[in-house]
Amino acid sequence: xxxxxxxxxxxxxxxFACALVSILxxxxxxxxxxxxxxxxxxxxxxxxxxxxxNWEPTAATPHYGILSFILGSVYVTGLSLVFAVPVGLSVxxxxxxxxxxxxxxxxxxxxxxxxxxxxxxxxxxGIAIISSVTRTLFGGSGYSLLSASIxxxxxxxxxxxxxxxxxxxxxxxxxxxxxxALGATHWQTIVRVLVPAARSGIIAGVVLGMxxxxxxxxxxxxxxxxxxxxxxxxxxxxxxxxxxxxxxxSYAKGDHLTSLFATGIVxxxxxxxxxxxxxxxxxxxxxxxxxxxxx
Amino acid sequence: xxxxGSVARERAAFGVIRGLxxxxxxxxxLIMGFILYKGFxxxxxxxxxxxxxxxxxxxxxxxxxxxGIDLDSLDFPVLYGMYTDEYINWAKISxxxxxxxxxxxxxxxxxxxxxxxxxxxxxxxxxxxxxxxxVPDAAAALALLRSTPGAAAILPVDALRASTDTKxxxxxxxxxxxxxxNEDVVALVDNRSIEDLDDAALARLMGGxxxxxxxxxxxxxxxxxxxxxxxxxxxxxxxxxxxxxAAKASIAPPSMAAYETALSxxxxxxxxxxxxxxxxxxxxxxxxxxxxxxxNLTWKYLVEAPRLSGKVGGISTIILNTLLMLAxxxxxAAPIGxxxxxxxxxxxxxxxxIRVLxxxxxxxxxxxxxxxxxxxxxxFVNILHFGFxxxxxxxxxxxxxxxxxxxxxxxxxxxxxxxxxxxxxALGATKLQTVLxxxxxxxxxxxxxxxxxxxxxAVGETAALLFTMxxxxxxxxxxxxxxxxxxxxVYLLFAxxxxxxxxxxxxxxxxxxxxxxxFAARRLVGRMGGVK
Numbered sequence: 001x002x003x004x005x006x007x008x009x010x011x012x013x014x015x016f017a018c019a020l021v022s023i024l025x026x027x028x029x030x031x032x033x034x035x036x037x038x039x040x041x042x043x044x045x046x047x048x049x050x051x052x053x054n055w056e057p058t059a060a061t062p063h064y065g066i067l068s069f070i071l072g073s074v075y076v077t078g079l080s081l082v083f084a085v086p087v088g089l090s091v092x093x094x095x096x097x098x099x100x101x102x103x104x105x106x107x108x109x110x111x112x113x114x115x116x117x118x119x120x121x122x123x124x125x126g127i128a129i130i131s132s133v134t135r136t137l138f139g140g141s142g143y144s145l146l147s148a149s150i151x152x153x154x155x156x157x158x159x160x161x162x163x164x165x166x167x168x169x170x171x172x173x174x175x176x177x178x179x180x181a182l183g184a185t186h187w188q189t190i191v192r193v194l195v196p197a198a199r200s201g202i203i204a205g206v207v208l209g210m211x212x213x214x215x216x217x218x219x220x221x222x223x224x225x226x227x228x229x230x231x232x233x234x235x236x237x238x239x240x241x242x243x244x245x246x247x248x249x250s251y252a253k254g255d256h257l258t259s260l261f262a263t264g265i266v267x268x269x270x271x272x273x274x275x276x277x278x279x280x281x282x283x284x285x286x287x288x289x290x291x292x293x294x295x
Numbered sequence: 296x297x298x299x300g301s302v303a304r305e306r307a308a309f310g311v312i313r314g315l316x317x318x319x320x321x322x323x324x325l326i327m328g329f330i331l332y333k334g335f336x337x338x339x340x341x342x343x344x345x346x347x348x349x350x351x352x353x354x355x356x357x358x359x360x361x362x363g364i365d366l367d368s369l370d371f372p373v374l375y376g377m378y379t380d381e382y383i384n385w386a387k388i389s390x391x392x393x394x395x396x397x398x399x400x401x402x403x404x405x406x407x408x409x410x411x412x413x414x415x416x417x418x419x420x421x422x423x424x425x426x427x428x429x430v431p432d433a434a435a436a437l438a439l440l441r442s443t444p445g446a447a448a449i450l451p452v453d454a455l456r457a458s459t460d461t462k463x464x465x466x467x468x469x470x471x472x473x474x475x476x477n478e479d480v481v482a483l484v485d486n487r488s489i490e491d492l493d494d495a496a497l498a499r500l501m502g503g504x505x506x507x508x509x510x511x512x513x514x515x516x517x518x519x520x521x522x523x524x525x526x527x528x529x530x531x532x533x534x535x536x537x538x539x540x541a542a543k544a545s546i547a548p549p550s551m552a553a554y555e556t557a558l559s560x561x562x563x564x565x566x567x568x569x570x571x572x573x574x575x576x577x578x579x580x581x582x583x584x585x586x587x588x589x590x591n592l593t594w595k596y597l598v599e600a601p602r603l604s605g606k607v608g609g610i611s612t613i614i615l616n617t618l619l620m621l622a623x624x625x626x627x628a629a630p631i632g633x634x635x636x637x638x639x640x641x642x643x644x645x646x647x648x649i650r651v652l653x654x655x656x657x658x659x660x661x662x663x664x665x666x667x668x669x670x671x672x673x674x675f676v677n678i679l680h681f682g683f684x685x686x687x688x689x690x691x692x693x694x695x696x697x698x699x700x701x702x703x704x705x706x707x708x709x710x711x712x713x714x715x716x717x718x719x720x721a722l723g724a725t726k727l728q729t730v731l732x733x734x735x736x737x738x739x740x741x742x743x744x745x746x747x748x749x750x751x752x753a754v755g756e757t758a759a760l761l762f763t764m765x766x767x768x769x770x771x772x773x774x775x776x777x778x779x780x781x782x783x784x785v786y787l788l789f790a791x792x793x794x795x796x797x798x799x800x801x802x803x804x805x806x807x808x809x810x811x812x813x814f815a816a817r818r819l820v821g822r823m824g825g826v827k
């Protein structure tokens with residue numbers, strides 16, 4: 001009997017150990033990233049790193065300024081949201097409020113498949129279609145901030161759609177019925193009652209999408225142009241933080257490699273901030289299943 | 296009145312919303328359709344100077360290669376390149392992995408001088424490449440052809456016919472007819488020059504329908520078509536290229552020399568020419584554009600091993616590497632993920648601990664793959680000294696897909712009714728027995744869905760793998776050997792500028808794999824009773 005209890009205890013300990021893997025990984029990632037990245041600031045000041053626009057890691061006197069990449073990431077992500085949010089919101093509203101069963105099944109399947117398409121495939125598609133379309137319409141090389149944002153918008157769409165729909169469905173029925181009973185039309189109910197009530201959930205979805213977009217690597221790498229310069233407008237080439245890491249990883253050594261880990265830290269801090277925002281926003285909006293909404 | 300207006304506005308708003316929803320389906324259809332189409336078919340506009348009609352030996356010479364070379368026909372510029380050291384390997388010519396050995400009969404012999412004429416025309420100074428092996432006669436060339444896998448020889452057809460054993464050899468027709476024009480025709484006048492001719496323009500031009508070069512974007516000159524002198528090699532070549540429209544000639548010089556002089560000397564003149572002659576005589580070739588198309592994703596592509604960075608061969612080892620990677624990842628990730636979910640649902644007590652554990656999973660889910668790549672590179676590759684290899688890559692992937700597996704398994708376990716557990720416990724089973732024999736089996740479809748979703752994510756991952764798993768396209772020999780998988784192959788084919796068509800073929804295979812996983816997950820979810 002005693003052995004059995006010991007065995008049960010042992011099993012519970014093992015399960016606990018497995019449950020610890022996630023949080024330990026987060027801790028390990030944080031520790032290692034900072035441990036490898038921070039030594040850079042012994043060589044160059046943090047201000048020069050964050051606000052410098054000169055990226056010459058292999059020059060005789062190397063410069064590690066990543067401002068252009070930070071701005072690149074911000075611009076690309078922001079612009080992608082400009083495209084994705086109106087569409088995502090509309091589709092979410094359509095799925096939650098308007099669609100009949102058949103239509104919603106089709107759209108949901110499409111959204112699910114879109115969410116599952118690997119980013120290299122988005123990249124290939126971006127090169128072949130989106131780049132050439134933007135090249136024809138707006139000029140430039142086609143490998144630009146605009147192309148990267150459009151590809152990212154398509155990629156973040158599923159996240160925004162899913163969270164919007166879930167948040168709208170979580171709005172208590174009474175609110176909707178009350179509004180309709182007061183004589184408001186369906187449209188007025190959606191715009192004045194449902195969307196405001198689901199606001200924090202929707203914002204969480206948008207922020208979640210923002211996190212996806214800012215961390216995306218392959219697709220933007222393939223269509224963004226990847227020139228280590230200040231982004232010079234919609235049709236100019238752009239390099240984001242993620243692109244900077246993956247481009248230089250293949251040959252970086254010494255301080256250069258350290259600077260890439262430091263770039264990783266900046267990206268990581270961005271992502272953590274966004275994640276915390278999501279968690280807070282979701283906690284405020286609805287309790288229960290919403291955690292898995294973005295998956 | 297206002298009411299009606301607002302009704303119309305609402306209708307319009309709903310219309311826009313519906314339209315945007317349909318847009319998502321349209322985007323998906325566009326992406327899938329485009330990738331699948333480009334993956335299965337290739338269709339590229341090719342610009343060149345030779346006409347797309349292969350001919351067989353109008354001057355009694357033929358290009359002969361070993362049976363191992365997969366080649367149906369050849370453009371003259373490539374043949375020229377073979378004999379002038381531009382190519383040293385068959386890879387760029389026929390996608391075969393042999394070193395090239397061009398053979399020619401000694402130019403001092405009569406057969407040899409014909410070969411020189413085929414390649415270099417009447418040029419006084421033939422530029423033979425250093426690779427070219429000269430042999431005294433056709434018999435020696437044939438012997439060398441049979442013994443060397445990458446050999447190619449230009450031989451008299453008669454010698455070939457006389458030879459008893461030509462089974463292992465292959466005669467390759469050469470495309471060497473082109474359209475040569477007078478220099479005034481191709482000159483840049485007023486920033487305008489003649490357009491590249493497609494099949495239709497070519498047919499119109501040589502059929503006599505085009506009167507002035509202006510109609511083809513060229514200078515204001517009358518088109519004068521020359522017909523090759525009867526009995527010349529050129530005339531035989533034109534006659535053997537059956538699809539050519541009969542040229543409506545306005546000038547017919549009596550000899551080849553006169554023909555060439557007329558071509559270069561008459562303003563607006565155009566006529567057929569053999570590539571070597573045109574090159575020697577310095578005639579200006581017209582650029583033709585043709586659309587080459589064919590099957591991209593063939594059975595051969597799936598079952599052959601890649602060679603030369605994927606330029607040649609197929610993707611069999613890459614598919615196998617992908618399967619190995621998925622199996623290994625699921626082997627590591629499934630027990631950890633399910634165990635973590637079991638702990639969170641069945642064992643953990645509500646409190647700060649469980650909140651911290653959940654926060655860990657949520658945070659991990661939001662970390663982008665490039666950061667996982669950095670971490671894997673640091674921790675598995677460098678600190679644990681696993682090196683670039685399957686194990687490092689799979690461990691990195693495990694961490695990435697863990698949140699998906701944990702969260703889906705948690706949901707599945709939550710959905711198992713309390714009564715099942717209580718019944719089991721009441722029968723005297725211990726907690727662990729209940730979990731293993733009752734709860735997990737009951738939650739199996741949901742857990743499986745999570746695993747499939749996780750694998751679906753893993754198979755498309757690239758950024759995290761490039762610097763943890765390496766990119767060797769050979770079959771992985773062990774846990775520590777570098778391995779390239781489908782997604783990284785797609786990226787590298789593009790990034791190393793190897794082949795866009797091949798990148799699309801590989802992408803198609805990848806997308807089909809992802810769809811299979813997606814479909815499997817949906818079927819499972821459907822079986823669970825419509826839970827979204």
